Amino acid sequence: MGVKTKVIAIGAVSGGGKTSVTKELKKELPSSNALFFDDYSFEGSPDDLVEWVxxxxDYNQWNVEPLLIDIQSLLTAKENPSYIILDYPFAYKNGILKSFIDLAVYIDTPLDIAMARRMIRDHKNSSASDIHNDASFxxxxxxQAYVEMINTIKPNSDLIIDGTLPLNKIVNVIVQELD
Incomplete structure (x- = not known):
């Protein structure tokens, strides 16, 4: 019998490094697959995140079944991966996925850094007015949504990593935890 596939959830606030860490971790871990929360469309998910917060x-309001189907498909594949890395913001808070997660990692990125990263990422070709409106919002x-993650997802995670560390160091901490 083969080694059980480990499912690793990488969480952080928007701009906190989830996607970068997931991609880099996939490169570092042999026989791994990565799934990205933003690649999915979740029926019944809140239209207004601020109002939801x-x-x-209610993290169970998110019907994450499309993501679950892909996880189950990888877990039951003839040659299943050693690791499934999820760029996934909810740690163990969604009842549908919590039993599949073996390690929930929270990248603890200060909000000013996360916001600056988001502005750089999302406003490459934006006007000053667009940037002003985003910052005002x-x-x-x-x-409030960022603070919600700090108050709820961070303490619900197994491993909390300083988000100011360089990407390679964050990945090294996760790999060491897996060993």
Whole structure:
């Protein structure tokens, strides 16, 4: 019988490094697959994240079955991978996926750094007005969603890593944890 596939969930606030860490970790771990939360469309997911947070977020409101189907497909494949790495923001908070996750990692990136990364990523060709509007929205409403992750997802994770570390060091910490 082969070695059980380990499912690793990488969480962080938007701009916190989930995707970069997931991609780099996939390169580092032999026989691994990566699945990215943003590649999916989840029926029944909240239309307004700020309102969802303000109402007291219910992580089970997200129907993550499309992601679950892909995880199960990899787990039952003839040659299943040693690792499935999920760029996935909810750690163990969604009941559909929690029993599949072996290690929930939270990249603890300071909000100013996450916001700067997001602005660089999302506003390459934006006007000053677009950047101003995005920053204003963050200050007025959006920051609540970031704080929600810090208060809920971070303590619900197995491994918390300093998001100011260089990418290769973050990946090394995760690989060491897996060993």
């Amino acid at each position: 303000q109402q007291g977020p 963050y200050l007025e409403k959006g920051r």
